[in-house]
Structure formats: C-alpha cells, structure tokens
Amino acid sequence: MKLYADTPVRASLQLISDLFALVWVVVWVHAALTLREVILSLNRPGELMSSTGEGFTEHMSTAAENVRQVPLAGEALATPFVNLSETGATLGEAGDSFQETVASLAVTLPMLVAVLPLFLIAATWLPMRARWIGRATDTRRLNRLAPEARTRLLALRALTSASATRLLRVHDDPAGAWQGNDRAAVAGLAALELRSLGLRQGTTRAKRS
CATH class of the missing domain: 1.10.287 (Helix Hairpins)
Structure with a gap:
C-alpha cells in the first residue's frame, strides 16, 4: 500500500x-x-x-x-x-x-x-x-508489467482523469496519439499521470528490476 x-x-x-x-x-x-x-x-x-x-x-x-x-x-x-x-x-x-x-x-x-x-x-x-x-497503490502494481504496457496504461488513466487543458499541453490530439501509439505523446501522458499523483517515474522503473 x-x-x-x-x-x-x-x-x-x-x-x-x-x-x-x-x-x-x-x-x-x-x-x-x-x-x-x-x-x-x-x-x-x-x-x-x-x-x-x-x-x-x-x-x-x-x-x-x-x-x-x-x-x-x-x-x-x-x-x-x-x-x-x-x-x-x-x-x-x-x-x-x-x-x-x-x-x-x-x-x-x-x-x-x-x-x-x-x-x-x-x-x-x-x-x-x-x-x-487507491490510485497510487494501483500505479505501483503496474510495475509488474512490461515498461511499454505500463506506460500505455498510465497514459490511458491520464486520458480518463486529467483535465482537457493539461492533456492538450501534451498533444493536440491526446486520444488519437494514444490510439496511434505515438511514443512521445504516450510517454508524456504517462508522466502527466505520475505527476498528478506525486510519483516519480524513475522510482517506478527501479522497482521493476
């Protein structure tokens, strides 16, 4: 927890x-x-x-x-x-x-x-x-997944929880970028989700190894 x-x-x-x-x-x-x-x-x-x-x-x-x-x-x-x-x-x-x-x-x-x-x-x-x-605990559990799958899930959570203003700062079409697997946009959305929770991306990666 x-x-x-x-x-x-x-x-x-x-x-x-x-x-x-x-x-x-x-x-x-x-x-x-x-x-x-x-x-x-x-x-x-x-x-x-x-x-x-x-x-x-x-x-x-x-x-x-x-x-x-x-x-x-x-x-x-x-x-x-x-x-x-x-x-x-x-x-x-x-x-x-x-x-x-x-x-x-x-x-x-x-x-x-x-x-x-x-x-x-x-x-x-x-x-x-x-x-x-609950959200932070679920996010930590995502460390069990492969890095790419974890990043996409974090990006998807950002699409469903972040405000439109913050999403548009990452990409002009964040949903389309996620569907098209735009790596830079997906990584930006994942980082947005982590920042909203006050979690560090480096910490989550370190725990997987």
Missing part, C-alpha cells in the same frame, strides 16, 4: 493533512469527553434531592407510626407526618428525574459535539486520502 507521494512537497502536504486530521479527531473526542464529565458533575444536586427525599420520607413515616400509638388522637396527629412523608417522596422522585435528565444529556450532547466534526472529516479528508492511496 502506497501511503505517501514520492515528491517531497506532495508528501509533506499529505503528512500535514494526516496530522491535522489526527489532531482534529483527538481534540473533538477530548472535548466531548470533557463535556460529558462537566454534565455528569451536575448530577450531584439530583443525588442530594433523592437522598434527602428518601431520608425525609423514612423519618416522617417513622414519626407517623409512633404518633399513631397515642390513644384516641393518634390518627389525627399522624396525618401531618403522613403528608410530610408524601412530600419527601415527591422530592425523591424529582431528584431521580433530574438524574435521568442529566444522564441523558451526558450521552446526547457529547455525542453531538463529537459526531458532527468527525463526520466532517470523514466526508472531506478521508475520501480524498482513500482515493489517492
């Missing part, structure tokens, strides 16, 4: 783009994890509400049971404690609901923070790099 170009400038640009993509991913993943920790830290009030509500309910329920033992007026005296016990239960439920909301936000918001930037890099940098690696 060919990961980087042979020419220093193209290889440097590719390396810089790879490093930028790596830093981009690390920064946004770290930002998402940091945001998650910040959101989870907000869970403390909910925990306090839940524990306070549970403790308050337990104490009021115990007090109500004790007051009920008072002869004659026990049930009447227990009513306020029962009401307070229900209030504690409501507070505990509110705390539980708060914790569930925080937990949901701790998943949703960091995911949005991370997924959108990662999708951006996956939709731009990744296809470009994958396309270049």
Whole structure:
C-alpha cells in the first residue's frame, strides 16, 4: 500500500493533512469527553434531592407510626407526618428525574459535539486520502508489467482523469496519439499521470528490476 507521494512537497502536504486530521479527531473526542464529565458533575444536586427525599420520607413515616400509638388522637396527629412523608417522596422522585435528565444529556450532547466534526472529516479528508492511496497503490502494481504496457496504461488513466487543458499541453490530439501509439505523446501522458499523483517515474522503473 502506497501511503505517501514520492515528491517531497506532495508528501509533506499529505503528512500535514494526516496530522491535522489526527489532531482534529483527538481534540473533538477530548472535548466531548470533557463535556460529558462537566454534565455528569451536575448530577450531584439530583443525588442530594433523592437522598434527602428518601431520608425525609423514612423519618416522617417513622414519626407517623409512633404518633399513631397515642390513644384516641393518634390518627389525627399522624396525618401531618403522613403528608410530610408524601412530600419527601415527591422530592425523591424529582431528584431521580433530574438524574435521568442529566444522564441523558451526558450521552446526547457529547455525542453531538463529537459526531458532527468527525463526520466532517470523514466526508472531506478521508475520501480524498482513500482515493489517492487507491490510485497510487494501483500505479505501483503496474510495475509488474512490461515498461511499454505500463506506460500505455498510465497514459490511458491520464486520458480518463486529467483535465482537457493539461492533456492538450501534451498533444493536440491526446486520444488519437494514444490510439496511434505515438511514443512521445504516450510517454508524456504517462508522466502527466505520475505527476498528478506525486510519483516519480524513475522510482517506478527501479522497482521493476
């Protein structure tokens, strides 16, 4: 697999783009994890509400049971404690609901923070790099062919991928020159394809021997 170009400038640009993509991913993943920790830290009030509500309910329920033992007026005296016990239960439920909301936000918001930037890099940098690696790797595999066959295939790829302006700089009729096996034009087209990938013709020939 060919990961980087042979020419220093193209290889440097590719390396810089790879490093930028790596830093981009690390920064946004770290930002998402940091945001998650910040959101989870907000869970403390909910925990306090839940524990306070549970403790308050337990104490009021115990007090109500004790007051009920008072002869004659026990049930009447227990009513306020029962009401307070229900209030504690409501507070505990509110705390539980708060914790569930925080937990949901701790998943949703960091995911949005991370997924959108990662999708951006996956939709731009990744296809470009994958396309270049595929073309460069296929080009290197052409070294197994005879020099003339390799040159003609490279020239054919240039005809299908290069712009008309660049093709016309090689020959006034590049397609006709390729069909007529004009050696100079075919070699020029092959060189054009190699230059577009940042590969050196001398390197590909050396690898065959």
